[in-house]
Each structure stands twice: as C-alpha cells, then as structure tokens.
Amino acid sequence: MYMQRDVFQAIADPTRREIIDLLAGQSLPVKDVASNFEMSRPAVSKHLKILDECGLVVIRKKGRKRLYRSDPRKLQEVAEWTARYRRFWSQKLDALEAALAEEDNQNE
Amino acid sequence: MYMQRDVFQAIADPTRREIIDLLAGQSLPVKDVASNFEMSRPAVSKHLKILDECGLVVIRKKGRKRLYRSDPRKLQEVAEWTARYRRFWSQKLDALEAALAEEDNQNE
DNA sequence: TAAATTAGTAACCATGCGGTTACGTAAATA
DNA sequence: TATTTACGTAACCGCATGGTTACTAATTTA
Numbered sequence: 001m002y003m004q005r006d007v008f009q010a011i012a013d014p015t016r017r018e019i020i021d022l023l024a025g026q027s028l029p030v031k032d033v034a035s036n037f038e039m040s041r042p043a044v045s046k047h048l049k050i051l052d053e054c055g056l057v058v059i060r061k062k063g064r065k066r067l068y069r070s071d072p073r074k075l076q077e078v079a080e081w082t083a084r085y086r087r088f089w090s091q092k093l094d095a096l097e098a099a100l101a102e103e104d105n106q107n108e
Numbered sequence: 109m110y111m112q113r114d115v116f117q118a119i120a121d122p123t124r125r126e127i128i129d130l131l132a133g134q135s136l137p138v139k140d141v142a143s144n145f146e147m148s149r150p151a152v153s154k155h156l157k158i159l160d161e162c163g164l165v166v167i168r169k170k171g172r173k174r175l176y177r178s179d180p181r182k183l184q185e186v187a188e189w190t191a192r193y194r195r196f197w198s199q200k201l202d203a204l205e206a207a208l209a210e211e212d213n214q215n216e
Numbered sequence: 217t218a219a220a221t222t223a224g225t226a227a228c229c230a231t232g233c234g235g236t237t238a239c240g241t242a243a244a245t246a
Numbered sequence: 247t248a249t250t251t252a253c254g255t256a257a258c259c260g261c262a263t264g265g266t267t268a269c270t271a272a273t274t275t276a
Binding site: 006008009011012014017024070071072073075076078079081082083084085086088089 | 114116117119120122125132178179180181183184186187189190191192193194196197
C-alpha cells in the first residue's frame with residue numbers, strides 16, 4: 001500500500017463502505033470488525049489502515065485492543081461534489097433530456 | 109476491463125470525475141474530451157467506456173463523431189450514501205467528539 | 217476515388233489492489 | 247512466569263487498473 005489515497009478511492013471498495021457503516025455510532029476492536037466479514041483479520045486490518053490514512057476512522061488504544069470508530073466528516077468532500085449534480089435527479093422535469101432535446105433542435 | 113463496475117468505483121478515478129465535470133452541460137466528441145487531458149485518446153476512450161457502462165454518460169452518434177455528455181443521475185446513489193452522515197459535518201456541536209467523550213466517561 | 221479524420225479496440229506492460237499465511241510484539245490472564 | 251489474546255505487518259500471489267502503440271473501420275473531405 002504505497003499510493004496516496006483520497007476519500008473517493010477509499011470508499012470505492014464496498015467492504016470499506018460497510019466498515020464505515022458498521023463503525024458509525026459504535027467503537028469496535030479489529031477482531032469484532034473482522035467477524036462481520038468473510039475475510040481474514042489482516043485483510044480487515046488493511047482496510048482499516050486505509051480508512052485511517054484518509055481520516056475516515058479514529059482509533060483509541062485500550063489495552064491490547066484498538067477501538068475503531070467512523071469519523072465521516074471527510075465524506076463531506078464527496079457529498080459536495082455530488083451535490084453539484086443534485087438538480088439532475090431532484091428536478092421533476094428531467095433536465096438532461098430537456099437539454100439534449102434543445103441541442104437536437106439546434107441541429108448541433 | 110472485465111470487472112462489473114459500480115458508480116463508486118467509477119468516480120474513484122480523478123480523471124473520470126474531471127470528465128464528468130467537463131461533460132456536464134455540454135456534449136463533446138472524444139477528441140475534444142481527450143484534448144483536455146495529458147493522456148492519449150484511447151486512454152480517454154477507455155474512461156468514457158467505463159462511464160458509459162455505469163450509465164454516467166450518454167452518447168449520440170453524429171456522423172463519425174460520438175458526442176458524449178454527462179448523465180449524473182446515477183450519482184444519486186453516492187449522494188444518498190453520504191447524506192446519512194451529513195450531521196457529522198453540518199452540526200455545530202461536533203457530534204463525533206461528543207460521542208467519544210461520552211464513551212470515555214463511561215470507561216467503556 | 218483517394219486521403220484525412222474520428223473513434224473503438226486489441227495487445228501489451230508496469231504497477232496497484234485485495235486477499236492470503238506467517239510471524240513478531242504488546243498486553244492480559246492462568 | 248508461561249500462555250493466550252489482539253493487533254500490525256511483511257512477504258507473497260493472482261488479477262485489475264490505467265496507461266501505451268498499432269491497427270481497423272466508418273465517415274467526411276479534397
């Protein structure tokens with residue numbers, strides 16, 4: 001894992017999105033996170049490391065345990081990017097098709 | 109490119125996000141899309157293919173040109189997922205830190 | 217009709233990704 | 247103190263990813 005990650009890449013993996021969902025509202029040690037998935041604990045550990053590098057989780061040491069919890073604030077970047085296109089699904093009139101029809105009329 | 113793609117994966121690549129931005133509000137042939145990036149036309153063609161497979165662009169044939177345009181409606185899925193965490197950045201009181209402090213008080 | 221333009225795709229390549237097992241270490245427990 | 251538990255990480259592996267160049271086909275233009 002050498003690449004510089006951003007939040008968009010972090011949430012591209014469905015397992016990591018599930019982890020974020022799982023750890024929203026509760027702190028869990030790695031072992032308990034891993035028990036929710038059909039993969040080895042080290043695999044989950046790697047996903048948690050990526051989420052940590054992106055600032056999407058917070059960690060608190062508790063004895064030999066590491067308590068992970070979601071910190072979804074960085075998701076704001078994603079939310080803001082998608083929000084720019086909100087009108088495309090929130091408008092009653094289908095904006096895209098209307099625009100395309102307009103282009104066709106202009107024989108673009 | 110054999111994998112089944114979802115929207116989250118499609119927007120993980122920064123070039124593809126730029127293409128979506130570029131093609132929002134205007135239709136462009138592949139050549140003109142490619143001229144906006146420092147990579148070959150076939151590379152851009154591949155990105156466009158992925159975006160098409162995810163339904164994030166629409167294509168209209170116009171002679172030997174293919175006019176691409178963004179269809180951002182599928183981004184709603186992403187917007188809805190992030191919206192579940194909106195309170196983490198929209199609240200004045202930092203919800204996460206408050207929750208963590210509460211946990212610590214309980215000596216969890 | 218011949219040449220140029222536009223675009224898709226095949227073949228290839230280096231690197232990244234997501235998983236595994238094996239191992240080391242720190243902390244808790246018997 | 248010896249053992250067990252929790253965790254991180256190194257090493258490895260197969261496949262995906264994202265780029266390239268070379269080629270082909272379709273359409274437009276000279």
